[in-house]
Amino acid sequence: MNINHIRYIIVSVCLGCLAPSLALAQFKITTQPIDRFVDPGKNTSFSVSSSGVGPFAYQWLFNGMALVDATNRIFYVTNAQAAQSGYYSVLVSNASGSVTSQVALLKVFVSAPHDFSSIEVRSDRSASLTFTGEATALFGRYYDLYPLETSSNLVDWTPLTLLQRTNAALDTLQFLDADAPKFGQRFYRLATNLWVTPLPQSTGPYSVGTLSMLLTDPSRTNKVRHTNQQFMVTFSYPTFPQAGVVPSLFVEKEVAANYNMPVSIGAGGNFATQVVAFYSHSLSNAPIATNLVKYPVVLYSPGYGGHRRENTDKVEDLASWGYVVVAMDHIDTFLSVFPDGKVVHGQGSISSTRDAVASIEGRLRDEQFVLDELEHLNANDPHLGGRLDLDKIGTFGWSIGGATAAQLCLRDPRCKAGVNFDGTFFESNLLTNTLSVPYLCLVEGESPQNDSPPNNDILPVFNHMLTNAYWVKLTSTVHGSFSDFDLIIDSASLQAVWGTPVSGQYLRPARVTQIVRTYLLSFFNKYLKGEDDHLLDGPSADYPEVEQFIKK
16 A cells, blocks of 8 residues: 555644533532522522533523513512412523523412312212411421311211311312212311421321320339439320311420420520421320220330420321320430429430440330330220230330330340331440340431441441341431421421431431331331231332341
8 A cells, every 4th residue: 555645634622722611511500499488578589509600691480481680690589479479490501501490489378277268069969178278487398287077967077087288389278078979968167277287197097196194103213303203105096086176286385495405406496486386196185996906005215305206207107007106205305294284304414325325224114114004004094995915015216215125125025126216226235135026227328427436336236136127228318317307397407416418418308207107117017917018028119218228
């Protein structure tokens, strides 16, 4: 081949000229608009931040339509009115192209009592009911309950349904009464009260009853309250709705007024204004359901400094599936209210592993005394007598309450299964003694502040278990994600106390609740009721947020 016949084409590339184009291609939104809840007449704003090479142009959208003169990084809403409720986003652009932000909600709350806005009889004689009424912006993140009752004669009333509305919803709440055609006439009534709750509805077939009582252990002294001689317990159990019986308070008003004080919340903020207005889904002192002769019993132990009602969400859901759940205050509970109105403040502090072990020992004694008392209640109590299956007892707890649950499983043969909500064991005897009863560990996704002792003993203790042990680790969660605090406080407050997940974002509280409820119920159904839905057989495609599942 004659080399003189070879032809070359030479291309020149100016790398310096490409640099600006590469930078423009990396343009993205770094801070997204977030939801806003306001009362009428108040001011608020949405904002966005971007990375890349400017200048940037902005166009804000309302329900997908461009807003006139809304072309700055921050969009201000002044003198907000109900007509401005809707979905806001922003189109951000530079020379390289454009990106649309996430959609954020603006809800302007027109506070009003519950009421009927319309009743329509359809062609098949079913009745379609539409409701009005809502809370204030302070409760925008939560739910509102609508207990609906019906009658055929305006004298005898029957509960029809308990509707739950997401306060942030923009649509109208409706209910279709498909049973209406069975009656010649049908009347409806609705309490005008606002029943605000942070708790999603329970998922089981039963309504939930609740009663509280003071227990006294004569073997202990309370002269200077160095022991937990007297402490409050709350029972949650299956029941049926009762006409005229409304949901019970989430906590007593004295507890609510100090709800920002527990050690477990720390610097999270003052939520008393909200908590004092909260209700649960439970019906006070309702009779226990008689569908089954006896119901399995599960004990609940709160976190250090916490209150027996701190995991009402999980407790009520278990009760709705046919469990009697007994939650108790310990000596470190930040505040208890006795039946006579006496307010009792908690004692103690944990500054060392030795303190933690001593605290767990005291809590274990509480749980064992409760088990003793259950035998007496099962024989004599007018509400619970004869309904407690004391051959099927389980326990669970959050934080140090989870360690307490493990000790009860290890040392009391009456306990048949236990669950730990992200609780460390404080170099406990579980590393030298084998836990032989089934045990489930639900743990947070790793966060930087929990990489050092004593928090790193959860996995070693689990590894020491031999059989019927389960490890379920949830992504994008922190320690507080496993209590009601996750449903009550916002992400910024959660971060102030427990840090940020390594993912940099939190799993939505409603989703955390759904997953934790499901695994908790599946576990106790399997080991207390003998009902296996096979969720614990291995990783589930329904819950991709479980980043690590280990079964023994």
